[in-house]
Amino acid sequence: MVHFKVTDREDVSAAGSFVTLLLSLIAGLLVIGLIFLLCGVNPLFAFKKIFLGSFGSWYGIKESITKAIPLILIGGGLALAFKAKFWNIGAESQLLMGAIFGTWVGLNVDPTLPSMILVPLMFIAGFAGGAFWGLIPAVLKLRFAINEVISTLMLNYICAEFLTLLIVGPWKSSKKFGFPYTDDLPESAILSLLPGSRIHTVTLVLAVIAVVVLTVVIYKTRFGYEVRVIGENPDAAKYAGIDFGRTTLLIMAISGGMAGLAGVGEVAGIHHYLSYPDSISSGYGFTAIIVAWLAKLNPVLVIFSGFFFAAILVGGDAIQISLGLPAATVDVFNGTMLIFLIMGDFFTKNKVRLVSDKERA
Numbered sequence: 601m602v603h604f605k606v607t608d609r610e611d612v613s614a615a616g617s618f619v620t621l622l623l624s625l626i627a628g629l630l631v632i633g634l635i636f637l638l639c640g641v642n643p644l645f646a647f648k649k650i651f652l653g654s655f656g657s658w659y660g661i662k663e664s665i666t667k668a669i670p671l672i673l674i675g676g677g678l679a680l681a682f683k684a685k686f687w688n689i690g691a692e693s694q695l696l697m698g699a700i701f702g703t704w705v706g707l708n709v710d711p712t713l714p715s716m717i718l719v720p721l722m723f724i725a726g727f728a729g730g731a732f733w734g735l736i737p738a739v740l741k742l743r744f745a746i747n748e749v750i751s752t753l754m755l756n757y758i759c760a761e762f763l764t765l766l767i768v769g770p771w772k773s774s775k776k777f778g779f780p781y782t783d784d785l786p787e788s789a790i791l792s793l794l795p796g797s798r799i800h801t802v803t804l805v806l807a808v809i810a811v812v813v814l815t816v817v818i819y820k821t822r823f824g825y826e827v828r829v830i831g832e833n834p835d836a837a838k839y840a841g842i843d844f845g846r847t848t849l850l851i852m853a854i855s856g857g858m859a860g861l862a863g864v865g866e867v868a869g870i871h872h873y874l875s876y877p878d879s880i881s882s883g884y885g886f887t888a889i890i891v892a893w894l895a896k897l898n899p900v901l902v903i904f905s906g907f908f909f910a911a912i913l914v915g916g917d918a919i920q921i922s923l924g925l926p927a928a929t930v931d932v933f934n935g936t937m938l939i940f941l942i943m944g945d946f947f948t949k950n951k952v953r954l955v956s957d958k959e960r961a
Contacts, residue, residue, distance in 0.1 A: 607951045617948050621896070624944030628937045635932060641923055653918025654911035660918075662797040666870075668910035669804050670695065670862035670884040675891035675902040676811035677858030683818065683897050684831045684851050690737060690752030691859040692885025693759035694730040696877055698860020699867045700763060701729030703782060703874045706867075711786035718788045719802065719868065726864030727857040733759060734856020735849060742845050756885070760877040767874055782874040791869040800869025803861070810858060811899040818899065827851060859885060882913065883931070890938040893945065909934070 633643030654660045674691045681688040702722040709721060737751035767780045775783060791800040818824035826847050829837045838844055866880055867873070874880070891909050895901035916930035 605953055607953075609949055609951055617896070620944045620948045621894075621941075624940045625894075625937070628940035631940070632933055632936050635936070639925065641925065646919055646923065649919045649922055650912065650915030653915040660911075660914055662794075662799060663914045664907060664911040665804070666798045666800075666910075667882070667884075667913050668907040669800065669807050669865055669869075670881070671888050671891050671906035671910055672807040672811060672902055673803075673862040673865070674859045674884055674888035675895065675906050676807075676814050676899040677855035678888055678892040679895060679897040679899045679902055680814060680818065680827065681851055681855040682831075682892055684827045684848070685834075686738070686741075686848060686851055686855075687749045688734065688737070688752050688852065688855050689749055689889070690733070690755045690885070691855070691888055692881060692883070693752075693756040694733045694856040694859035695863040695866070695881050695885050696759045696763050697733040698726035698730040698857075698863030699874060699880050700766065700863075701860065702726035702864035703785070703867050706785040706789035707783060711788055713788060715788045718786075719791065722789060722868060723806070723861055723864050726860040728860070730860020730863065731853040731857035734852040734859070738849050738852040742848060763874070763877050763880075767876070771874065773873070780876065784873050785868060789868055790872055791865070793869065798870060800865055803865030803869055806861065806865075808903060810861070811902050814854075814858075815898065815900040823847070823850070859888075887913065887934055890934055890941065893938065893941045 629647075633647070636643040636646045652660070654664050674695065678688055678691055702725050705722045705725040706718065709718060711718075713721075733755065736755060737746075737748045740746040740751045741748050764780075767782060771782045773779075773781050773783045791802050793799060794801050818827060826837065826842045829840065829842060830844065830847060834844065862884065863880065871880065887909055888906075891902055891905045894905035894908065912933060913930060916933065919925055920927060920929065
């Protein structure tokens with residue numbers, strides 16, 4: 601009888617890793633093309649519409665950059681967490697918690713403060729909110745051995761309902777004709793935009809600086825070394841004297857905090873008030889998981905993968921309108937790409953071959 605045998609690859613070249621990544625992307629696109637075909641849509645026409653929707657006009661390019669901002673921030677934080685094999689699936693709620701904290705500061709701190717003081721206070725509060733929400737699953741894992749995939753996923757629903765409670769309850773504005781929104785942020789709390797676009801430049805610059813600094817931290821500091829060792833071999837990390845608990849808490853504080861920064865950027869740069877969760881975030885916390893994997897968990901490469909998937913989001917909106925496809929089309933696209941990227945990562949690190957019972961013995 602023949603069986604599959606999986607063994608580790610002893611050496612993985614950069615070229616081999618790149619080729620595997622490229623083949624994963626091509627395979628994913630082929631499967632997505634088949635899905636389009638089954639929906640009665642010409643795959644080439646659909647891909648053309650996605651490309652033109654994102655890059656065929658200055659509007660599409662500017663919208664792609666706008667949607668890339670939260671993906672870069674969240675993707676960088678997730679790359680750090682995934683590097684340590686802490687599977688943070690809760691970035692969506694960490695973004696929302698950052699938006700809640702940032703909005704509270706914007707609405708309650710003295711609105712006569714200049715923007716150069718109020719805006720940094722909002723970002724600090726947003727980082728703290730996201731970090732707080734990220735620390736909860738870290739504590740649950742360290743103290744009670746609760747799987748972080750389950751806890752981070754469940755916290756998404758809790759935070760979404762909490763935000764909804766705020767906007768229909770104590771934070772509901774009396775000036776919005778009964779709609780479940782908060783009051784508008786004061787002028788000093790609103791981020792300036794690149795003329796003719798929705799690009800909030802402060803958050804864009806913050807995102808790029810954050811992922812560059814995070815890359816240096818991961819590859820050039822003791823903390824980054826500890827993160828990589830924990831991810832590669834937790835037992836060796838403990839044997840080497842690395843404080844597993846402290847490092848895990850710090851990882852999730854940073855990962856959640858970066859998502860929180862994205863939440864502040866969305867509220868202060870785009871919406872200017874707090875509203876329903878799916879209005880604040882277009883599923884950025886989930887899409888950023890794919891962004892991190894495509895970047896091979898390298899935060900600085902998240903800049904490029906974030907823009908790539910932001911373009912898909914913008915192009916996805918275009919095909920919904922022009923081809924009449926459902927909104928879930930983008931989710932199918934992203935989910936399919938994630939599956940093939942994970943498969944590619946598996947085959948990069950492992951060899952799979954057929955062996956007989958005799959060889960197996």
